Amino acid sequence: MASPQAAHLLATPDDVEAQFYEALRDADIGKLMAVWSDDDDIVCVHPGGPRVVGAAAIRASFEAIFERGGIPVQPEQLHRTRSLEAAVHNLVETVAIVSAEGLQQAYVVATNVYLKTTLGWRLVAHHASPGSALPPHENAEAPSTLH
Amino acid sequence: MASPQAAHLLATPDDVEAQFYEALRDADIGKLMAVWSDDDDIVCVHPGGPRVVGAAAIRASFEAIFERGGIPVQPEQLHRTRSLEAAVHNLVETVAIVSAEGLQQAYVVATNVYLKTTLGWRLVAHHASPGSALPPHENAEAPSTLH
Numbered sequence: 705m706a707s708p709q710a711a712h713l714l715a716t717p718d719d720v721e722a723q724f725y726e727a728l729r730d731a732d733i734g735k736l737m738a739v740w741s742d743d744d745d746i747v748c749v750h751p752g753g754p755r756v757v758g759a760a761a762i763r764a765s766f767e768a769i770f771e772r773g774g775i776p777v778q779p780e781q782l783h784r785t786r787s788l789e790a791a792v793h794n795l796v797e798t799v800a801i802v803s804a805e806g807l808q809q810a811y812v813v814a815t816n817v818y819l820k821t822t823l824g825w826r827l828v829a830h831h832a833s834p835g836s837a838l839p840p841h842e843n844a845e846a847p848s849t850l851h
Numbered sequence: 852m853a854s855p856q857a858a859h860l861l862a863t864p865d866d867v868e869a870q871f872y873e874a875l876r877d878a879d880i881g882k883l884m885a886v887w888s889d890d891d892d893i894v895c896v897h898p899g900g901p902r903v904v905g906a907a908a909i910r911a912s913f914e915a916i917f918e919r920g921g922i923p924v925q926p927e928q929l930h931r932t933r934s935l936e937a938a939v940h941n942l943v944e945t946v947a948i949v950s951a952e953g954l955q956q957a958y959v960v961a962t963n964v965y966l967k968t969t970l971g972w973r974l975v976a977h978h979a980s981p982g983s984a985l986p987p988h989e990n991a992e993a994p995s996t997l998h
Contacts (some may be wrong), residue, residue: 724973736994743863745930747962749940749980755941756958770912771992783892787977792976794894794902813902815894815978817939817964819932828932828941830963831978833896 714739717818719777720757721826724816725797725819741806741819741826747836751783752834776800779814788818796839843847861886863924864938864965868926871885871963878921884910884912888973898959899981899994923947926961936967944979957985 714720720739727736740746740759748765750754755766769775778798785792797812815828861867867886874883887893888904895903895909903912916922925945932939944959952969 715939741932744931744934745940745941747930747932749941749960751964752980754928755943757941783894783902784891784966785888785890785894787933787936787966790964790966792894792966793898794892794904794978795975796902813896813978815896815962815964815976817932817937817962817976819934819939829962829964831940831941831960833899833978833980845906 711851714824714826717784717786717793717825720818720827721793723818724830725777725779728775728777731770733763733767733770736766741821742823743828746770746827747829747831749831751832767835777812791818791825792816793818809839858951861971861973864933867965867974868940868963871974871977872924872926872948875922880910880914880917883913885903886974888968889970890975891906893974894976894978898979914995924959938965938972939957939963946947956986980989 716721723735724739726732727739736758740762744758746757746759746762748762750756750765753765756762776799779795780798781796783794793816795814795816797814799810799812801808801810812832812834814830816827816835817826818825862869870882871886872887873943874880875944884906887909891905893906893909894902894904895912897912897916899915900912903909916928926942927945928943930941940963942961946959948955948957959979959981960981963976965972966975977981
């Protein structure tokens, strides 16, 4: 699936992540789907949305989102856990929203999981929590709602 | 951290997951913390809550939740991705809620990531999306909201 050039660019989990967010900003469905693993059980949970399983459904979900154009998103505040063949990234996606009140920031907490495959590092799971207008307060008091 | 008996019980990612949910139901903070990796960057995102990083903060967040007792949660509809040393589980947590309207179900989409450490399999990330009163519709139409 990935061209030799693309394979070189996906040499590390950070490369894969950079391409994922670049693809979101560019509304580039080809670039976006290239980062995902071939595994049947790849999973994408959009903010506020259901979980989407498998390449066809994930592609369709992003195509629908991209009908409105790219998403001005920047990943920040990255926390990483690594092993030889797996990387777990948790980060805050800052999204610029143009609303009636002007330009605002929305904050989405995302977990991205990368596995090292025979083709190189690939994304296997992307789980994003609904956006908030407040920057996430790391290690805040535990939420008062039941888990 | 884990006793020999506990280490035997955490022989697979499924074992770790079973213990995690058992600990939630039993409000057993010791059993719950035993499933987590020693890594500094372990992450827990509670439904609707901020992300919580590191063992001390994760422990504190669950202690606060357990003040109300255990959580009647059952993991269901599991999708797994595996490699030799990593497992990514995405599932639907069904939580029984007692409200003024009687007994209801809330549904939480969760991603649990397990890595194989020198001590055995351990949880490194738990990301849960806010509960819904409707069972998650897998592969539903893409959400209409911007990512």
